Amino acid sequence: MNNKQILNVKNLTKQHQPGLHSGIKDISFDVFEGEIVAIIGESGSGKSTLLKSIYGLLKLDEGEVLFNGKRVKGPDEQLIPGHAEMKMVTQDFSLNIYAKVYDNIASMLPNTNVALKEQKTLDMLDNLHIAHLKNKRIVELSGGEQQRVAIARALVSDTKVLLLDEPFSQVDSILKSQLRADIKNLAERTGLTIILVSHDAGDGLSMADRLIILKDGILLQNDEPKTVYAHPNHYYTAKILGNAIVLNIEQTNKLSIASKASHIAFYPEWVKINREEGVLMKVKDVQFKGFYEELILEKEDIHIRSVQFDTGIYKKNDHVYVNIGRFLEF
Numbered sequence: 001m002n003n004k005q006i007l008n009v010k011n012l013t014k015q016h017q018p019g020l021h022s023g024i025k026d027i028s029f030d031v032f033e034g035e036i037v038a039i040i041g042e043s044g045s046g047k048s049t050l051l052k053s054i055y056g057l058l059k060l061d062e063g064e065v066l067f068n069g070k071r072v073k074g075p076d077e078q079l080i081p082g083h084a085e086m087k088m089v090t091q092d093f094s095l096n097i098y099a100k101v102y103d104n105i106a107s108m109l110p111n112t113n114v115a116l117k118e119q120k121t122l123d124m125l126d127n128l129h130i131a132h133l134k135n136k137r138i139v140e141l142s143g144g145e146q147q148r149v150a151i152a153r154a155l156v157s158d159t160k161v162l163l164l165d166e167p168f169s170q171v172d173s174i175l176k177s178q179l180r181a182d183i184k185n186l187a188e189r190t191g192l193t194i195i196l197v198s199h200d201a202g203d204g205l206s207m208a209d210r211l212i213i214l215k216d217g218i219l220l221q222n223d224e225p226k227t228v229y230a231h232p233n234h235y236y237t238a239k240i241l242g243n244a245i246v247l248n249i250e251q252t253n254k255l256s257i258a259s260k261a262s263h264i265a266f267y268p269e270w271v272k273i274n275r276e277e278g279v280l281m282k283v284k285d286v287q288f289k290g291f292y293e294e295l296i297l298e299k300e301d302i303h304i305r306s307v308q309f310d311t312g313i314y315k316k317n318d319h320v321y322v323n324i325g326r327f328l329e330f
């Protein structure tokens, strides 16, 4: 990543249905060359609307997007909206499913220099680790393989900014971490700028340089993943990033936590358990997670979770003492 801005997103507003919460409101942020930015939010928070707006697919109510200082044109201004060096990969991949992998990628390049066309296509197949699939047809590929072809196709024509809508939705967890790492390496190697949209905060936390948190079409926070995780400015953010437990003031009082905030939030890893002192709670369930377990703890209407790395100590229906080591106030 360098310090040169490649995109300026300025005051974007797009309501699909006036009067309803349906779109995005007054969203502004800058993107630097080579950066990976993840847009994270619940379903319906406006992630796809924002991505499509940046790409130039939607007629905006207000605002503009600048690509290297030049305004990205919308659908009412030119036949093919957007910017030639910006590509988007949507969840449907838009591939020619009966054509071969090689041809899906090569067809993005002009025939003016056939040798160069072949070289670029082969390089891109290598970059995305799909060279062994080049003669297969798209229908014969898994979802994850198709995702790689779609990305290769988007990148082959000298793309500078890649927009990815839910890039890992069709990939299982092992392939997902490989694909995340491959995309991250590719960006580091080539200086490609990536904006991705995901409802899975893990995508943003593990591979993005910056997170943009969306709620009801509004930008809540825009900062480095570590900062957003440690200092979320809304409990919604703590919830989507780290599955935080959110308590209202009555619940906070019931757990004898010294706070007058209307809400507090804490991550399960901040909840400590012992047999001597703290708030007495019942172990409602013990969920095996592999190298750790998650305890569901109950007191009246309150359910909180605690992460235990020393497994097998506490059992269902045990009574334990709970200490909330840290909490965030809202």
Ligand SMILES: Nc1ncnc2c1ncn2[C@@H]1O[C@H](COP(=O)(O)OP(=O)(O)OP(=O)(O)O)[C@@H](O)[C@H]1O
Residues within 6 Å of the ligand: 016, 017, 021, 022, 023, 041, 042, 043, 044, 045, 046, 047, 048, 049, 050, 199
């Ligand atoms: N073409 C449309 N017409 C009317 N309403 C729309 C349209 N597209 C999106 N919306 C509404 O705008 C809001 C934001 O939708 P959007 O698809 O941007 O959210 P999202 O965060 O990407 O959701 P998901 O994760 O479910 O894809 C939703 O309430 C949605 O119903």
